[in-house]
Amino acid sequence: MPQPGSAHHVERQQQPAADERLAYEPPETVADPAEKGLIADPHEEAPWRIVEGEHSHGPRQTDVDPRAAKRAERQVAALFALSALATVGFVLAYVLIDLDSINSLVWSNRLLGVALALALFCIGAGAIHWAKKLMGDDEYVQSRHELRSTAEEREDFVDSFRRGTDDSGFTRRSLIRRSLVGAMALLPINAVILLWDLAEEKPGGPGGGLRETLWAPGVPIVTAVTGEHVRPEDLSIGALVNAEPENLEEIPEGPPRLNALADSAIILVRMEPAEIVSQQGADWDYQGILAFSKICTHVGCPISLYEQETHHLLCPCHQSTYDLADSARVVFGPAARSLPQLAITVDEGGYLVARQDFAALVGPSTWEPP
Known part of the structure; x- marks a missing residue:
């Protein structure tokens, strides 16, 4: 909960605290919340308001320095590219390592695990870095109201979604967009390779399929x-x-x-x-x-x-x-x-x-x- 002196703190309009700290008292439990106005009408003024503190929310370095923004963009793209390379490494480790000994089997499992973990981690790390450094950093506060949305709120949501798309820079930053699409396109290959082992008939191994064993007519x-x-x-x-x-x-x-x-x-x-x-x-x-x-x-x-x-x-x-x-x-x-x-x-x-x-x-x- 925000404290005095932070970017924002909340105070009750009806009873402002003398020392400007948050004075919050849970509402009394009643059988019908609407009876005491606990369900706010979305068209009425909210019972809470945001009060600006001494230190307002400031811009990030990437917001004011184009070189920093470009550097962050390259970092995000590099993480996505590393994820794509890890996926390629996963496929190569699966295809090229011959499981002809216990040692090779152990190394195969290790390389597959590391490659898959790196592919997933770099996708997540790139998305987080993108959000923290390049996406919109505005703070929005919405009063609580009943769950059903009005037509006006639906229109606001569509507008917010469009603004969010613009703020993220997904359409403007082609380097990030292309590297993300490439990494996400390759990522499902990991699952396809693993699911291949569940196929009933596949080449390799004695007999060549799950339904064939060493038994045959006349085998002692x-x-x-x-x-x-x-x-x-x-x-x-x-x-x-x-x-x-x-x-x-x-x-x-x-x-x-x-x-x-x-x-x-x-x-x-x-x-x-x-x-x-x-x-x-x-x-x-x-x-x-x-x-x-x-x-x-x-x-x-x-x-x-x-x-x-x-x-x-x-x-x-x-x-x-x-x-x-x-x-x-x-x-x-x-x-x-x-x-x-x-x-x-x-x-x-x-x-x-x-x-x-x-x-x-x-x-x-x-x-x-x-």
Whole structure:
């Protein structure tokens, strides 16, 4: 609240304070504010007025010195130009850095974050500097009144908007206008680049798309960590085995292999064939052995907490629960769809192999095709 001696201070017309300080008493609360005139008529004189102090509001340096105004204009344009360069740097960092190691992945994230932060910061800093140094610096006071505007006030608003446009110098200062338009035009590219990762089909990575994994007809199933081939007799009733495709070893180590494993990791469970209520495809089991994706369809956590009696599989992250005897449908928790099932059989040597790739999307949901 303004104090005496400042550019402006407010005093009540009906009861001016003796020491010229602000004397404010909150109005008495009443059932009908209009009863005591608390809702002012916009056409009546306002109950408050502005009193000029000893030190009136003075002009800025950019208001009186054309060179200072030109210097401020160049500074604003430079900030907008820097924002545009940061956007270009974001795109280059995204496209040119190969994510072939953990170190390159870390640097990619750092450069993307710095470039995006710089692009957004320079837009904001340029707008603030523009407003403080070059836009109109007049102070306007409007008395409080009822919220509904009159026709005259609407006309005043249009006039004020036009004056504000003129005061901002947007139409006159072409350097600022062009640099701002350029920076704002490039800024959405950051979002487009990031949203590209949500596309269902895009080049790169094993299989080339989110719906394709390392599984294919005849790909042998091997145990995780040890890499041993699995025979049906190796699994007893109620057993659960973590497994993966044998061709995972063909993928280079580092992020490419980790990404491929995240898409292709499975669990094998065995139950009595008579206990199987339904499957996601006809005869996708082999002698009661079922294979499902190990990745939760909620947020992608790995799952292996199996309850033999109920055939329920529990995700440890958010407690999504799947009934493996009934097409791995969701029986509890936030997951919205079943775990994808992998159709399996045995090869000539009697080892478990895949009959095809997953028929459903592995992991958290993305945009589905029509």
